[in-house]
Amino acid sequence: MDVINHDILIVGGGGAGLRAAIEISKSNPSLKTAVVSKVYPMRSHTVAAEGGSAAVLKEDDNHDLHAYDTVKGSDFLADQDAVEVFVRDATREVVQIERWGCPWNREEDGRIATRWFGGMSRKRTLHAADKTGFHLLHALFQTSLKYDTLMRYDEWFVAALLVDEGKLGGVLALDTRRGVFSILAAKAVILCTGGVGRMYAFTSNAGIKTGDGAALAYRAGAPIKDMEFIQFHPSGLLRTGILITEASRGEGGYLYNKDGKRFMENYAPSKMELAPRDIVSRSIIEEVLAGRGFEGPYGSYVQLDLRHLGEAKIMEKLPMVRELCLDFAGMDPVYEPIPIRPTMHYTMGGVHTDKDGKTPIAGLYAAGEGGCVSIHGANRLGSNSLTELLVFGARAGRSAAEYVPISKPCSSERLQSLAKREMDIIQKRYMQPGNGKEKAGAILADLRKTMDEKVGIYRTDDGLKDAVQIIQRLKERFTGIRITQQSKVFNTELTGAMELDNMLEIAHVIAMNARIRKESRGGHARKDFPKRDDEQFLHHSLVFKTPEGPKRETFPVTITKWKPEERKY
């Protein structure tokens, strides 16, 4: 098999991946660095983030306030030392991306403007209208083009990490255009592959969000952390689950039930619509369960009303919300309230890393939604994730660039034998068309239904027990998967099967962890254990893959300044 040598590979070309790539290219252009992505980088899902990016920039704000808001938002599961690093670096990173061309909205005097966001005690969310992720991603991508030393493997799918005795040696990757597998050797790999959203049916996430990085690391022996914590965003557009930004509420939008009442006063009287996402999402479900939701052909919903903001403000601050409503719901928020319900949005958990993106495997790093430092704990605050991509993308890049000169590459023979073992698995598992009967689409549909119904906003022991069993059955069905073609060129049936396999692997861990965590904390809400239980569960979960199945361990939460307290808004 072909071996192409590198120093550092970045898997995934979204915000975290490109920020890491730029950091390395800038600090040490002599390193042979490449971004490997299953899509062209500017297609990455960072592009769909809307509302903004949080950082301390204004005189009335400070890093302790941002850190405290984040820790409280996390329901005290975030590692406070990591959060302190995050908020400090954040200020520098949002200015850096401004210098790279991001068109942040401005104050009258030309300084960067900020807006309100859920769970934030100050107006600290920078934004580029409501297309912040789009602008941030394109600014990063376009800036990355100025580094001639930075290579890219666009539309290459990473099928396995090659790890030799606890040390990273490279990846096995499929060039989807040619249909050929190669070994991309590297001393360091940074996984920046995003979350797992696609395993849910009602989600704001793009088709590419299939948990690839978590599955790759997990199979290679690295633990994945806090996977049970899934964020449901309160405002998913009815029918599709497409995101309607929290900035709609940050700019003054109201939520109404069918009695015309701003129901958030019953749940978070001080923050109202700007309570953190887990709380607003549960409140919407409570309203619907109490019969106070609206009913329509696409199910129950509540209304997000922007009409009082007026057309001028909507066009200036929320133009994408209007476009999305017109294009995907056939209604205009200038004249009508938006029908919304909670949509699966974000994966708090991910590959276990420290503050510099390091995993327990030497040479393996992770950053962004696919990693878990953890700064979000049990619930992420809106607008902390775009900032996270910048801060931890840069940190992982720096840390990998420091590691590479002092490490030795894996031998070519060893890589060949590791790759051969992986190729045998791939051949057997995905590439025997005609042998199986199971349609990938049917397995995926069953997985998504199971996750929505049993591993959703509210969870119970019975439901989670069912979910684990169903997922185990789906995994068995997967072994009989039918691929109808053997074509090499752009075989999306093959990559689709590998993505489905990744999702099944991680879904199992999510359901298992959710069942074991018999408490309610942040985004993990158990009907049968409605209270947070710090005595038993103030810890992270780490899950390792073993031949006997997923093995769960606990990992301590770092607490520096803020003792856990009751979380009220």
Added chain:
Amino acid sequence: MGEEITLNITRYNPDKDGKYTTQRYSIPYKNDWSILDALNYVKAELDGSLTYRWSCRMAVCGSCGMMVNGTPRLTCSTYLNEFYPKEITIEPLANFPVIRDLVVDINDFMAKLKSAKPWIIRKNKRDEDDTSKEYLQTTGQMDKYYQQTLCINCTLCYAACPVYGLHPDFLGPAVIALGHRYNKDSRDEGKADRREVLASEHGVWKCTVVGDCTEVCPKHVDPSAAIQRTKVDSAINWFFSFLTGRK
């Protein structure tokens, strides 16, 4: 059986016979389905080999552009009900080499994108990575370039551009618009570095002002206007260099 709609989809697989054919699929008609929903239905239920790109399904990632009844469109935000009960023809984006079925090769576009130097260029390089404070920029200054920042690189404008169809060397609408975007940004000082490419023989002067790029742009970037403004700028620059003798 409910109502049905017929899709005529271009098939091409270089691994098989390398011939372009059209395959007909009859699928259930749903009033609220996009073309992309229909393609996903075909792939999941009827024919797993059908090949196309998609991702965000909310008109921002730029992956799913195709020719729909002869016009370049984003298929995630184009609905069956616009055409029903007529048949719908779905082809790969025009003017690009086809990789397979509805997937086209955009590497030429990617290379041109880089050639226009779409990043902030400063005379003092240290400014570019200085994080001590932001550049000041008023909303008025931002208005001068903001429209052209909205390009999602979907390449629909290349599929619509008759000049690009005839002269593949033409830089094309989106790339010129992006060059213009940086030229007009008050934080940038790289106009002279971009002139060589934008005003080259393959740059703005190739454009014959058909305006189809602006017509098909799903994000209202108006590349045509950006090209005409860049022409004016480079004509003025040429005129002054003629007067002053500088290059």
